[in-house]
C-alpha cells in the first residue's frame with residue numbers, strides 16, 4: 001500500500017497523525033506548492049499521477065471550491081489507473097457524481113457529510129424503504145440558528161464562531177459565514193441526495209437553498225417529491241441537536257447523531273473509510 005495525502009491543512013495533518021498511530025506511513029504529500037516526500041519537495045504537483053499505481057491509496061482533503069473542476073484531476077487519473085480514494089472534499093463529488101457511480105468500488109466519502117456522525121453510512125445501512133430523510137448537516141449553521149433563536153447578539157455569535165474555529169478563518173462578518181456555510185449545505189445536500197438513491201442525479205445547481213430568516217432553523221428534508229434545504233420554519237425544534245452536532249432522521253426516526261466537523265474527527269472517519277476499502 002502506497003499512501004498519498006492530497007492536501008495538508010487542518011484535516012491532512014490530522015490524517016497523517018491517525019495513520020502514524022496505526023503504524024501506516026505516508027509516502028507522498030501533495031500540496032499546492034508541489035509534491036513532497038519526507039517533507040522535501042521532489043516535483044511539481046501537476047506530475048503527481050506519475051507517482052501512482054493501482055496499489056496507491058489517496059486521502060484527499062483539499063479545499064471544496066466552485067464546481068470542483070479545479071481539483072477534478074486529483075480524482076480522475078488515479079481512479080482510471082485503479083488507485084483508491086478516500087475524500088472529505090465536497091465540490092467534486094457534489095458536481096461530478098458520475099465518478100462515484102463509475103468507480104464505486106474505489107472511492108469512499110463518508111466524511112463529506114456529517115463529519116464523524118456516520119450520516120452517510122446510516123443511510124447505506126438503513127433496512128427498509130426510505131420515504132423521507134430529515135437532517136442537520138452543517139454544525140456551524142445549527143449553532144448559529146440556535147443562538148439566534150436564543151436572542152444572542154450577532155457580534156457575540158460571530159466572535160464564538162471565529163474563536164472556536166467553526167468556520168473558514170477568512171470570514172470577516174456573519175454574512176461571509178452565512179455565504180460560505182450555505183455553499184457547504186448545497187454541496188452536502190447534493191451528495192446526501194445522490195447517496196440516498198431517491199433521485200436520478202442532483203448537482204448543487206439543481207438546488208435552491210433557503211437563506212436565513214427569523215425563527216428558522218437550518219436543515220435538509222428529502223423525499224421523492226422534493227428537496228428542501230437551508231433555513232426552514234419548524235413548529236417543533238426539539239429534534240435539533242445541540243451545538244455543532246449533526247443528525248439524521250429516516251422516516252421520522254433518529255438513526256445518527258454526532259460531531260459534524262473538526263480536523264481530528266474528520267481524519268478518524270476517513271481512516272474508517274480507508275479500512276473499509278482494504279477489507
Ligand SMILES: NC(=O)c1ccc[n+]([C@@H]2O[C@H](COP(=O)([O-])OP(=O)(O)OC[C@H]3O[C@@H](n4cnc5c(N)ncnc54)[C@H](OP(=O)(O)O)[C@@H]3O)[C@@H](O)[C@H]2O)c1
Pocket residue numbers: 006007008009010011012030031032033045061062063064088089090111112115260261262263266
Ligand atoms: N475541517 C473540517 O472539519 C472538515 C470536515 C469535513 C470536510 N472538510 C473538507 O476538508 C477539506 C479540507 O479542510 P481543511 O479544514 O483541512 O482545510 P485547510 O486547512 O484549508 O486545508 C486544505 C489544504 O489544501 C491545500 N491545497 C489548496 N489547494 C491545493 C491544491 N491545488 N493541491 C494540493 N493542495 C492544495 C492547502 O494548502 P497549500 O495551498 O499550502 O497547499 C491547505 O493546506 C475541505 O474540502 C473541507 O470542505 C473539512
